[in-house]
Amino acid sequence: MGQLRQFKLPDVGEGLTDGEILQWLVSVGDTVTVNQPLCEVETAKAAVELPSPYAGTVTELLFEAGTTVDVGTPIITIDTGGDAPAPAPAGDGAEPAAGLIGGAAPGGRTAVLVGYGPRTTEARRRPRRxxxxxxxxSSSPSPSPSPSPAPVGADYGSGGQxxxxxxxxxxxxxxxxxxxxxxxxxxxxxxxxxxxxxxxxxxxxxxxxxxxxxxxxxxxxxxxxxxxxxxxxxxxxxxxxxxxxxxxxxxxxxxxxxVDPAPDLTTDLTTDLVPAVAAVPSSAVPSPGERVPVKGVRKATAAAMVASAFTAPHVTEFLTVDVTRMMKLRSRTAARPEFAGVKVSPLLFVAKALLLAARRHPMVNSSWDEAAQEIVVHGQVNLGIAAATPRGLIVPNVKGADRLSLVELAAALGELTETARAGRTAPADMTGGTITITNVGVFGVDTGTPILNPGESAILAFGAVREMPWVHKGRIRIRQVTQLALSFDHRVVDGELGSRFLADVGTLLSDPRTALAY
Structure with a gap:
């Protein structure tokens, strides 16, 4: 007689309470192996495949696709067989052992994603046949269709593979x-x-x-x-x-x-961090009277924005900046050999200016601890970048951005961009942010009043770069101009500090040589 085991929906992020089963990748009666994907689940932070912690036969799917399930609820039953090898029980014989996919991981977390979690896993790759x-x-043609199992315990990322x-x-x-x-x-x-x-x-x-x-x-x-x-x-x-x-x-x-292309200065920004906006056919636009379910990223974003808007007293200040010199520096920098292979965008210089200004005004890079009634000044800058994806708005961040050189920062922003576009941003990359930039210029927008990312004290909106008449050296010239908008938590950042911080960012963009004095 077989042994029935139930796989419970794990916490695939940090502190998530539920997830929606997008689709099942197995059916009742299918034979599954350890680490074989069972289903695709969308949470408020990511859409991921859940791998099986057991080897056996699927006997029951406990929920239909499209159902939202609480974390810790059994979602599938697998018959592991009386003599089939199974993961060693963690204590009561019903849960995977520590280190296995689906089992306990260091820090009280659960290892749930293939390629993440502890490396001391006992998972085996199934043979390819x-x-x-x-x-x-296979990377090379095989003369025989016979099975070619991978070495037991093969682990990409080690052994030179x-x-x-x-x-x-x-x-x-x-x-x-x-x-x-x-x-x-x-x-x-x-x-x-x-x-x-x-x-x-x-x-x-x-x-x-x-x-x-x-x-x-x-x-x-x-x-x-x-x-x-x-x-x-x-x-x-x-x-x-x-x-x-x-x-x-x-x-x-x-x-x-x-569609007429946007001016060069604006389209230069469209490939920074927000995917290109395609014309959406009328069939994809919700019709009048239609009800659109709010779930996943959209639901989490709505809750976070409401919580932020009604708990942190927002103040927004605006600054118009002549960035002609910055744009010239950008062209010269992109031609340097050390920047070959990385994207040198205007956003890169805005990010660098913000990081330098945050070094002079560390209180901006802090957060309000309501429970302790304290201000927490962070030791490093985890720079968040608001990115629009097909799943909704996400804010991944670059950890320790203030410690990176300009080349390293450009590479980090490029990697963040490609990951967000591909829809595979890890949940860990969307937590721990300390200050954020939102690039509204990609849509041809000049400025706005951004809402703080929860837990942060400042967010900078970067508008479109346009050619405009500007008084330069006493004469009206055509210059490249942009607008900045800084929203900050007035409990942490008062008007003077916010004004000095925004002015420093503007000065660095207007005359990048000022960075030598910082």
């Missing part, structure tokens, strides 16, 4: 993995083909009448949002992979009027 003509993914590119965790709800003998034929073969740059197999996916289009999860989600059928597209990427550009072009339609 060929099924119904779909070859096992290079970790393959992480795939985004955005859900794919248009198609479902096809399983045969407990293997994810369509999903695994395609994922490895994309990750390793292999050409797609010409064989149709078993159990389907047509081939499953090749596209990464974020592209699939974009296609769902825009109402685009991926099976009708021809991919322009390597090996026929469908790209974001293919989807947006299909959404615009052949008769859609071309």
């Amino acid at each position: 060929a099924v119904h003509g779909v070859p096992a993914p 290079e970790r393959p590119p992480l795939l985004a965790t955005a859900p794919d709800m248009t198609t479902k993995p096809v399983r045969h003998g407990g293997l994810e034929v369509g999903r695994q073969a395609e994922a490895h083909a994309i990750a390793e740059g292999a050409a797609p197999s010409s064989a149709a996916v078993p159990g389907r009448g047509r081939q499953r289009p090749l596209a990464k999860p974020p592209v699939r989600k974009l296609a769902r949002d825009l109402g685009v059928d991926l099976t009708a597209l021809t991919g322009s990427g390597p090996g026929g992979v469908i790209t974001r550009e293919d989807v947006t072009a299909a959404a615009a339609g052949p008769q859609a009027p071309a």
